[in-house]
Amino acid sequence: MSLPRIAIDAMGGDEGVRVMIEGAALARRDHDSFNFLLVGDGQRIEAALDNHPNLRAASEILHCDDVVGGDELPSKAIRRAKTTSMGLAVNAVKTGDAGAAVSAGNTGALMAMSKLALRTMPGIDRPALAAIMPTLQAHDVVMLDLGANTEADARNLVQYAVMGAAYSRIVTGFDKPVVRLLNIGTEEIKGTEELRDAAAMLTAASLGGTLALQFDGFVESDKINRGETHVVVTDGFSGNIALKAIEGSARFVTDLLRQAFTSSLRSKIGFLVSRPATELLKHHLDPNNHNGAVFLGLNGVVVKSHGSATAKGVAHAVAVTARLLENKLTERIAHDLSQLGEETLRKNGRGASSKDSETPA
Structure with missing residues (x-):
C-alpha cells in the first residue's frame, strides 16, 4: 500500500540537493x-x-529557485513562504x-512557516519540537x-506530555510510555x-486512567539517556x-577515543582488538541514526532533518x-487530548500561555 507522498525541501541543509536526493x-x-x-x-x-x-519513478518535481538562508530571521523568511522551497514543501x-x-x-x-500554514491542532496552544535520542536500553x-x-x-507542559507519549507509542511500541518532567531534582518540592x-x-490525569501514559514525576538531565523513561518533557x-x-558529550567521547587509539603503536593495536566494541559505540552515538525531529501539535506532519x-x-x-503517516500521528494526538479533557487543564492551570518565541534549535 502506497503512503501519502512526502514533500522534500531539496534545497535545505549544508549540502542541499545532493544529500537530500541521495537520502530520499x-x-x-x-x-x-x-x-x-x-x-x-x-x-x-x-x-x-x-x-x-x-x-x-516515484517522484514529481516542483521547481523553485528561492531558498531560505541558514541564518535568515524567521520573520523575514516567512514573508517568502510562497516562493521558497521550504515554504512550498510545507504548503503542499x-x-x-x-x-x-x-x-x-x-x-x-521552518517552525514559523509550518505554524502559519498548518495551524495548531484543537486543544494545543503551541507546537513543540520533539526528537528521539539513544539510551542504554533497547x-x-x-x-x-x-x-x-x-x-x-x-498547561503547555501537559500538552507536550500528551503529544510526546503519542509519538513515543509509535517509535517505541510501548502502550503506556513512562513520562517525566525535566527538573533540577526528583523531589516533589x-x-x-x-x-x-x-x-x-x-x-491527577494518570490516576484517573484517562491518559495513554504513565507519569512518573521528575527526571534530572544526567538520567535522560539511562533508558528509565520513554518521554522527557521540558x-x-x-x-x-x-x-x-548531550550531543557535545557524545562528540567529546568519540574524539577522545580517536585520540587515545592513535597516540601510539600499542594504542593502535589495542584499537584493532577492541574494534567491534568501538564500532558499536560509534553506531550508537552517530546522530544520523536518530535524525529527524518532529513538530508536534500541528494539523499535519513536518519533520526537521539536521542540517549536517x-x-x-x-x-x-x-x-x-513515513512511520508517522502510517501510524496516523495527528489522529492519535487528537484522541489523547480528548481523553485528557479541557476541564483538567482549566481546573489545574494557572493562566494563559506565555509569549511565543522564534528560537532556532
Whole structure:
C-alpha cells in the first residue's frame, strides 16, 4: 500500500540537493511504498536523479529557485513562504498535495512557516519540537520541547506530555510510555511553579486512567539517556541546552577515543582488538541514526532533518516521517487530548500561555 507522498525541501541543509536526493533514494530503496514531491531547483534535482532511477519513478518535481538562508530571521523568511522551497514543501501539506514535509533548512523559519500554514491542532496552544535520542536500553527516548518555544507554562507542559507519549507509542511500541518532567531534582518540592503544577495535573490525569501514559514525576538531565523513561518533557530553552550538551558529550567521547587509539603503536593495536566494541559505540552515538525531529501539535506532519545530516541521516528522517503517516500521528494526538479533557487543564492551570518565541534549535 502506497503512503501519502512526502514533500522534500531539496534545497535545505549544508549540502542541499545532493544529500537530500541521495537520502530520499536510500529511503525509497528500503521502502518501495514511498512517493515524493521534490521541491527546489528543477535542473539540479533532475541532474541528481540521473543516479537514482528508482527515486525518479516515484517522484514529481516542483521547481523553485528561492531558498531560505541558514541564518535568515524567521520573520523575514516567512514573508517568502510562497516562493521558497521550504515554504512550498510545507504548503503542499496544507493543500493535500503531500502528506508530510521534510526539510534540513533553518529551524526557526521552518517552525514559523509550518505554524502559519498548518495551524495548531484543537486543544494545543503551541507546537513543540520533539526528537528521539539513544539510551542504554533497547528503546530510544523522546524529548520535547527542543527549541520551538523558549518558555512553557503548566498547561503547555501537559500538552507536550500528551503529544510526546503519542509519538513515543509509535517509535517505541510501548502502550503506556513512562513520562517525566525535566527538573533540577526528583523531589516533589523541586523546580518552578510551572513544573510543580504540571506534575500535579499529570498525576491527577494518570490516576484517573484517562491518559495513554504513565507519569512518573521528575527526571534530572544526567538520567535522560539511562533508558528509565520513554518521554522527557521540558520547555524549549532547557530542552535545547540539554540536547546540545548531550550531543557535545557524545562528540567529546568519540574524539577522545580517536585520540587515545592513535597516540601510539600499542594504542593502535589495542584499537584493532577492541574494534567491534568501538564500532558499536560509534553506531550508537552517530546522530544520523536518530535524525529527524518532529513538530508536534500541528494539523499535519513536518519533520526537521539536521542540517549536517548525511544521506543516511536524511533517509532516517524520511523513514520516521513515513512511520508517522502510517501510524496516523495527528489522529492519535487528537484522541489523547480528548481523553485528557479541557476541564483538567482549566481546573489545574494557572493562566494563559506565555509569549511565543522564534528560537532556532
